[in-house]
Amino acid sequence: MSNFLKNRKSTRDFKKKKLKNETRIEVLEIFKDLEEEVDNKYFNFILFEEGDKIFKSLDGLAGYAGVMIESPYYIGIRLKEVTEKSIITASYYTEKLMTLLTKLNLGSCWINVKTVDKNIKANVLGEDNKNIGYLVALGYSKAKNPFIQESTSSRYGINDIVYKGELGNPISIDELESRGLDDLFYYIRFAPSNYNLQPWRFVLKDDKIILLLKYSEEGKTDLMDAGIIMYYFKALGEVIGLKKEWQLLDETDIEYDDSKYKPVGEFIL
Structure with a gap:
C-alpha cells in the first residue's frame, strides 16, 4: 500500500x-x-x-x-x-x-x-x-516514453500537516515514531487531492486523530478530498495494526493563521 x-x-x-x-x-x-x-x-x-x-x-x-x-x-x-x-x-x-x-x-x-x-x-x-x-x-493506460521525465508534484512535509493538541503546535518526529505513526504520516502525504492542494490537516489528541479540511481562498471545502484521505489513512493504518473506523464530526470550524478549517472526522488509535 x-x-x-x-x-x-x-x-x-x-x-x-x-x-x-x-x-x-x-x-x-x-x-x-x-x-x-x-x-x-x-x-x-x-x-x-x-x-x-x-x-x-x-x-x-x-x-x-x-x-x-x-x-x-x-x-x-x-x-x-x-x-x-x-x-x-x-x-x-x-x-x-x-x-x-x-x-x-x-x-x-x-x-x-x-x-x-x-x-x-x-x-x-x-x-x-x-x-x-x-x-x-x-x-488501459498508454505506454509511457521512458526518455521523458514525468513532472512530480511537491508535497508538504509531515510538520506541515500533523500537529499535537491543536493546529499550529508542531509534533516531533520522535513522538510519532514512539507511537508507530511516522511511516503512516510519511506516506499519507502522497494521497491525491483536488488540484493537489493537500487541504487535509491532522491533530493528534491523546488517543485519537482529528482530521480537518482547510477552506480554499474562495471559502469552500471539497468533501471528496476527505473521503480520499480517510481511505488511505485506514488502509495504511491496517498495515500497522489500527483496526478502528473513522467517525464523522459535526463541530464548528476552527480559525488558524488567517485560514479556516472544517473538523471532518476522528479516528481512535
Whole structure:
C-alpha cells in the first residue's frame, strides 16, 4: 500500500482499446461489492461505455484542472442523497475502487463535472445522472516514453500537516515514531487531492486523530478530498495494526493563521 501510494499516478492518456468481456464483468462485480459494503445506502457506480460521445460532449467544459480526459469508458458516481456523509463515503469507496482497478491493469483518473450544466449532463449521461459531480476516466493506460521525465508534484512535509493538541503546535518526529505513526504520516502525504492542494490537516489528541479540511481562498471545502484521505489513512493504518473506523464530526470550524478549517472526522488509535 505504501509503495502504491508513493507511486500512484492518475492516468491521463488511454488506449482506445475496449475492455475484454471478462474484465468488464469483473469491473461490474467490484461496483456491486463496494456498494454492498455500505448496504447500498449512499451511492451507485455506473459504467458509461460510450466514451467517445462523452468526451466530445464535455471537452472544454469539464476535466482535470480544466482539461477533459479522453478515455474509452467513464465511471459515474451517483449519490442517492446529497449529504456530507454520502459525499465522503462515495469518495472513500471511489478511491478504493481505483485501487482495485489497478489490479486489473486498468488506469483511472478523477474528472470534475460539478460545473457542467445539468441539461448537458442529462443529455450525455441520462436524466437520472444530471446531478453527478464527478466521473472517473477508465481504460488501459498508454505506454509511457521512458526518455521523458514525468513532472512530480511537491508535497508538504509531515510538520506541515500533523500537529499535537491543536493546529499550529508542531509534533516531533520522535513522538510519532514512539507511537508507530511516522511511516503512516510519511506516506499519507502522497494521497491525491483536488488540484493537489493537500487541504487535509491532522491533530493528534491523546488517543485519537482529528482530521480537518482547510477552506480554499474562495471559502469552500471539497468533501471528496476527505473521503480520499480517510481511505488511505485506514488502509495504511491496517498495515500497522489500527483496526478502528473513522467517525464523522459535526463541530464548528476552527480559525488558524488567517485560514479556516472544517473538523471532518476522528479516528481512535
